[in-house]
Amino acid sequence: MRLSARVDYALRAAAELASVADGATAGRSRPVTAEQIARAQEIPPKFLESILLQLRRGGIVHAQRGPEGGYWLARPASEISLAEVIRVIDGPLAHVRGQRPEQLGYQGAARALQDVWIALRASEREILELVTIADVAGGSLPGRVKLLVADPRAWS
Numbered sequence: 001m002r003l004s005a006r007v008d009y010a011l012r013a014a015a016e017l018a019s020v021a022d023g024a025t026a027g028r029s030r031p032v033t034a035e036q037i038a039r040a041q042e043i044p045p046k047f048l049e050s051i052l053l054q055l056r057r058g059g060i061v062h063a064q065r066g067p068e069g070g071y072w073l074a075r076p077a078s079e080i081s082l083a084e085v086i087r088v089i090d091g092p093l094a095h096v097r098g099q100r101p102e103q104l105g106y107q108g109a110a111r112a113l114q115d116v117w118i119a120l121r122a123s124e125r126e127i128l129e130l131v132t133i134a135d136v137a138g139g140s141l142p143g144r145v146k147l148l149v150a151d152p153r154a155w156s
Contacts, residue, residue, distance in 0.1 A: 003086070010051050010089045011082060011136070012041040014060060018077035018137035031063075031070025051089065058088030077137055083128035093124055 016037050020030070034052055038045040052071055055061045060080060061071045073080065086093060106113050127145060135141050141149075148154055 015137040077134035
């Protein structure tokens with residue numbers, strides 16, 4: 001699986017917002033500026049601004065302008081999956097040559113590849129839907145994920 005820099009930065013920004021909002025109602029404690037997020041996560045500020053705009057349009061964050069302005073999560077971090085953030089930034093989870101796996105037409109000996117791509121997407125989806133921004137921000141991943149990470153083959 002390849003994740004774009006935009007997705008990586010979006011996930012890191014959401015985790016940063018979750019860490020500030022920990023325990024707050026609807027994920028909001030105080031607005032956090034893009035500059036604060038960029039500094040905390042070492043994200044290029046201009047790039048982050050466009051990512052935060054996408055996250056706002058996608059309903060992941062809210063924004064407020066002005067001297068008291070900034071960003072905060074639109075919902076509790078425990079209700080925002082990694083998959084949702086990825087879809088807002090990059091669209092559907094799995095594509096092959098820019099197409100959804102179910103739209104591909106393989107022939108003959110390669111026919112089973114379509115099933116492999118669909119299974120791969122289902123596997124990715126299982127993990128990415130399971131893990132929330134709160135899990136990441138809190139450093140406490142679900143047991144299924146911990147089990148996968150504990151396998152030394154996962155690291156190579």
